Amino acid sequence: MIELKNVTKTYPGQSFKAVDNLSMIMETGEIxxxxxxxxxxxxxxxxxxxxxIETTSGDVFIDGKNIKDTDPNRLxxxxxxxxxxxxxxxxxxxAQNIAIVPKLHGWDKGRIDKRVVELLELVGLDxxxxxxxxxxxxxxxxxxxVGVARAMAVDPATMLMDEPFGAVDPITRRGLQxxxxxxxxxxxKTICFVTHDINEAVKMGDKIAIMNKGQIVQYDTPKNxxxxx
Ligand code: ADP
Ligand code: ADP
Numbered sequence: 001m002i003e004l005k006n007v008t009k010t011y012p013g014q015s016f017k018a019v020d021n022l023s024m025i026m027e028t029g030e031i032x033x034x035x036x037x038x039x040x041x042x043x044x045x046x047x048x049x050x051x052x053i054e055t056t057s058g059d060v061f062i063d064g065k066n067i068k069d070t071d072p073n074r075l076x077x078x079x080x081x082x083x084x085x086x087x088x089x090x091x092x093x094x095a096q097n098i099a100i101v102p103k104l105h106g107w108d109k110g111r112i113d114k115r116v117v118e119l120l121e122l123v124g125l126d127x128x129x130x131x132x133x134x135x136x137x138x139x140x141x142x143x144x145x146v147g148v149a150r151a152m153a154v155d156p157a158t159m160l161m162d163e164p165f166g167a168v169d170p171i172t173r174r175g176l177q178x179x180x181x182x183x184x185x186x187x188x189k190t191i192c193f194v195t196h197d198i199n200e201a202v203k204m205g206d207k208i209a210i211m212n213k214g215q216i217v218q219y220d221t222p223k224n225x226x227x228x229x
Contacts, residue, residue: 002026002049002158002190007058009044009214018044020214021058027207028063028157029188035201036211042194045211046160049192051075062158077104080151080159080189084166086143088135088150094120095131098150105154119149124179141172148180152187162194177203202226 002025009019019041026032034042047053049060051072060067067075088097095116102112120127123145135143144165151159164180165173181204184191195201201208202222210218210225218225 001028001061001063002032002192003061003064004045004048005059005061007045007048007060008056009041009048009053010056017056017214019048022214022216023058024209024216024219026190026192028190030206031184031191031193031204032207032209033193033195033201033205034209034211035195035198038196040211041214042196042211043162044214046162046192046194050079050081050160077101078154078156078158080153080156082147082151082159082161082164084163086135086147086150088143088146090135093132093134094138094146097135097146098153101150101153107154115153119152120146122152122183123149125149140168141176144168144172144176148176157190159189159191161191163196164193165200166195173200180204 004022004024007019007022008017010017022045034045036042044053048055049062049067051067051070062079088094095113098116098119099112102115107115116131117127120130125142125145130138130142130146135146138146144167148164151161165176168176177200193204195204202225205222208218208220208222208225209216220228
């Protein structure tokens with residue numbers, strides 16, 4: 001479970017609150033979608049949860065533990081993070097990119113090699129063809145899949161996904177959404193999923209939090225959001 005308690009973030013030199021006294025719970029095993037217009041504070045919320053930036057006031061708890069009590073590097077090693085432009089390292093192969101976090105965890109080569117193959121299969125890529133390629137040899141949709149695989153490498157309980165399928169065409173996006181939902185029915189991870197697309201929010205979310213100007217203006221199931229717009 002991810003819990004935000006009265007979280008406020010004002011960036012240095014800014015006069016407004018990018019996130020304004022936000023309190024919410026993202027339930028274990030659920031996808032909570034943050035949706036809202038550009039600039040409403042979605043990415044800031046995600047970056048506060050994985051400790052990339054610090055709250056101005058308020059606290060973030062992951063599974064009951066205040067993230068301020070966890071070493072930030074350690075915290076990030078244990079949270080899966082997927083962003084729109086995946087940020088695969090171009091000079092490393094797909095297998096090497098996926099291996100980065102497992103290596104930090106001290107996994108041996110045999111365990112990593114096995115996991116890379118398993119992950120590529122999970123996200124619908126042929127390991128034999130994919131693992132020794134370099135990122136720029138893949139299509140946009142394939143890169144997104146690798147991004148998801150990399151984020152899941154050490155099987156983190158918590159995943160943060162910031163417009164994970166935003167950079168691909170609509171048909172590819174639909175495929176990625178469907179496959180991720182299929183995975184999630186088995187994985188039951190605690191996921192914070194950011195999008196600006198209400199259709200994607202309704203499709204992916206167990207819960208939807210609609211944000212505006214750093215605050216949550218509506219929080220409910222997709223079904224209730226659609227019936228009480
Ligand atoms: P969203 O993800 O919903 O588009 P963001 O969380 O990226 O929104 O941004 C929220 C607000 O904070 C915006 O007004 C944005 O310009 C501002 N902001 C985001 N990142 C920074 C930063 N590093 N420095 C200063 N202002 C920022
Ligand atoms: P596993 O997923 O294999 O259980 P762990 O997270 O327990 O991986 O870490 C494996 C090894 O790496 C442990 O010996 C742990 O102490 C070490 N380790 C993990 N993260 C860090 C870190 N941030 N700094 C130093 N050592 C670490």
